[in-house]
Amino acid sequence: MGTDETQKLPSTAPSSRDTPVDVSIVIPARNEAGSLVGLLPKLVSACPGAEVIVVNDGSTDHTIEVCAKHPVSIVSHPYPKGNGAAIKSGARAARGRVIIFMDADGQHDPDDIPRLLAKLDEGYDMVVGARQRGSQANVGRGLANGVYNGLATYMTNHRIEDLTSGFRAVRADLFREFLYLLPNGFSYPTTITMAFFRAGYAVAYEPIHAARRQGTSHLRPLKDGVRFLLIIFKIGTLYAPLKLFAPLALAFFLIGTGWYGYTFATIGRFTNMSALMLTTSFIVFSMGLISEQITQLMYRPDSSRQSDPG
CATH class of the missing domain: 1.10.287 (Helix Hairpins)
Structure with missing residues (x-):
């Protein structure tokens, strides 16, 4: 059985795993070398002092080589396990008291991270980057997210502005309470949001604009369309x-x-x-x-x- 491997890249990562940090940034990546080339230098510049962890989810491109050129750590899966599995591996490896989760495909702007952290400092336990009008990949995806947001709002009695956003800041100790609930696939944002509301933790939303992703999406319309329908029922059974x-x-x-x-x-x-x-x-x-x-x-x-x- 393969095991996840945490690598310290040359001249980049801190010298000790025991060294505390305030913020860890976890980026799940599967064959996203093309977008990481532009994202990592911008991220390191925007967030000096933060621990950056790229979770290589069984990539077959040059993801590791790209990461080796920047001050980041990498956790490698021996084969693709899924976005949620990469999130969990990154959360286990992170040393920060706060974890930022963001996508590797260029949709999320590192310059938005300080705003998420500032909102978290107001007393919230998780802050979600809520994509504004025009940020959805297509009309169908936007309509689906609207349905999810409406149902989740009804279930929780809290306004849910973006249930499925993968760009969020969260207190690490609270996030790890729910690792056992998180699926290995793409619906981890839905699960963790509903879990936080159910547990009585404070969730806030910060408006962001998500750029069009670089590269090819790993979503498959037919198979993932059925999966998204199942998410609707999962929302209900997870909360009330x-x-x-x-x-x-x-x-x-x-x-x-x-x-x-x-x-x-x-x-x-x-x-x-x-x-x-x-x-x-x-x-x-x-x-x-x-x-x-x-x-x-x-x-x-x-x-x-x-x-x-x-």
């Missing part, structure tokens, strides 16, 4: 399952009782359709209750989970 299941149960109940009223008035019978709808209503509501209890257990404090040996 009853808020998702109860309206569905009520809808089935009203359909069942309405149909029963109609058939009783017209033919004087209680039909199989009414029985099916009412039974479905009971099952859906029961699923919501069970999911609510499971969710309570998921967020139970447990120091043994925070290390997430993964």
Whole structure:
């Protein structure tokens, strides 16, 4: 079984892993050498003194060679594990009390980092770079994110301005509490946002403009379209399952009782359709209750989970 490898690149990384730093910047990268050429020097210039960690997620291009030319550390996966897995590897390796997560594809501007940190200093536990109008890759992606934001706002009773943004600043110790929840794929921003709200941590949004990505996206429209639909249900089950299941149960109940009223008035019978709808209503509501209890257990404090040996 392969293991992740943390490399100290020549003349760049701090001499001791025990040396404390205030800010760590974690950049998951898979075949992003072309964009890292421009991003890393700008990042080092904009954030002097910060620890920069590039997580090489099984790249087959020149990612390692590009990183070797700059004052960064690199964590390498022996094969591609996914964006979320790279995020978790970077979080484990980071020494800063605050971690900045940003993409390697050139969408996120290092000059925005001081604004995220300033917002964090106001007392928040996580600050998300909220992409403004015109920042979405395409109309479909923008509409999908709008649906996610609206559903998450309903579930949490907090305004969610950008649920899926990968550009965020977070307190490292709090982030690591939820490593066991994070998926290895692309939906880690959704999961960590809902987890922070569920745990009662303070989340803020800072407006940013995301540039068009450099290189080729790793998203696949058909497969990832289904995955994004599943995210909608994940939003509900991660935060408050009853808020998702109860309206569905009520809808089935009203359909069942309405149909029963109609058939009783017209033919004087209680039909199989009414029985099916009412039974479905009971099952859906029961699923919501069970999911609510499971969710309570998921967020139970447990120091043994925070290390997430993964």
